[in-house]
Amino acid sequence: MRRAEAGAELKARREAEGLSLREVAYRIDYNPGMLSMWERGLRTMDTWEAALYLGACVTPMREALRIISLVQPPSDLYWVRPYFDRLDAPIRSLIVQENLAKAMVCYDPARIPGLHQTENYARAMFEDEPHYSQEQIDLTIKSRIDRQKLLQRSDPPQCAFYIHESALRQRVGSSQIMYDQIQYLVLSANLPHCSIRVVPEASPAGRARRFPFRIMEFAEPRCAMAYAEIETANLFIEDRPAVESYYCLVTQVEQSALSEGQSRDWLVRLADEYERMRE
Structure with a gap:
């Protein structure tokens, strides 16, 4: 569920900047299909990948740190x-x-x-x-x-x-x-x-x-x-x-x-x- 929440937050940031999946994928040199799976919570991502994605969406630092915390695996359930x-x-x-x-x-x-x-x-x-x-x-x-x-x-x-x-x-x-x-x-x-x-x-x-x-x-x-x-x-x-x-x-x-x-x-x-x- 954390992964799904993180994906929803990534999508919200991208849309807030008026960017398409292809535009973000081009900026970070990733396959658009991979980004789509991240946003739908279907695939895990590393914190550095989240930072890369959020940087491409010109995300303010405090907001970026909050979203990156969702990507980090929890210590328990x-x-x-x-x-x-x-x-x-x-x-x-x-x-x-x-x-x-x-x-x-x-x-x-x-x-x-x-x-x-x-x-x-x-x-x-x-x-x-x-x-x-x-x-x-x-x-x-x-x-x-x-x-x-x-x-x-x-x-x-x-x-x-x-x-x-x-x-x-x-x-x-x-x-x-x-x-x-x-x-x-x-x-x-x-x-x-x-x-x-x-x-x-x-x-x-x-x-x-x-x-x-x-x-x-x-x-x-x-x-x-x-x-x-x-x-x-x-x-x-x-x-x-x-x-x-x-x-x-x-x-x-x-x-x-x-x-x-x-x-x-x-x-x-x-x-x-x-x-x-x-x-």
């Missing part, structure tokens, strides 16, 4: 994207992986999943966090809204979202914001590629609460990856036994969750509750 000084750095990695995925399973016990958050909900949520600056909030919200285009593609991934009841009942901002947010979820539940299921507080998985995670599945040979967020970084997990443990968690959550139809009816009733609170 757990890799981290720290936030550094701008929140959009690790989000870029997540966006690349989401767009490569063919299917996703997401569980969140404390908040509405980012791919389904309204802008007002997201803003109210981050404004409640004292350690975020206004610039960081604006960057994060822009990235979050841009990510949602994934579900509007002509070939979106098949997605299953499991949302804990407490995340839906926890008021973020005003009753109006929550009403709009729940209504947005109801509409999203009608998308053919999107399953939204509520995990009741009183259910076995609901009582356990656990932690937020997702599994992203890819076309061969990429298989699957688990993903989790912590306070200062994003964690990407490729180790197969570790990913299997996340599949076990999905099974537990799935057994406790309401069906899609029950969840939709539950969300409609919750929206009515928030609507009455507005009056």
Whole structure:
């Protein structure tokens, strides 16, 4: 998956400079077919080759070093994207992986999943966090809204979202914001590629609460990856036994969750509750 992300970043740099594959290949004296395989994540490349490619694309040094780090083989099958000084750095990695995925399973016990958050909900949520600056909030919200285009593609991934009841009942901002947010979820539940299921507080998985995670599945040979967020970084997990443990968690959550139809009816009733609170 790192190789696929590195390839996507190389392609983005080339296109940002308005260069064709043949033009870059000519500049570095490589076969265009080789560059195409690099960009599609189908062939490994050495760090010096990445530096050569990025130099041909006139890439700024800091950006080049970031992309070259993706080419370096990981020491294990757990890799981290720290936030550094701008929140959009690790989000870029997540966006690349989401767009490569063919299917996703997401569980969140404390908040509405980012791919389904309204802008007002997201803003109210981050404004409640004292350690975020206004610039960081604006960057994060822009990235979050841009990510949602994934579900509007002509070939979106098949997605299953499991949302804990407490995340839906926890008021973020005003009753109006929550009403709009729940209504947005109801509409999203009608998308053919999107399953939204509520995990009741009183259910076995609901009582356990656990932690937020997702599994992203890819076309061969990429298989699957688990993903989790912590306070200062994003964690990407490729180790197969570790990913299997996340599949076990999905099974537990799935057994406790309401069906899609029950969840939709539950969300409609919750929206009515928030609507009455507005009056």
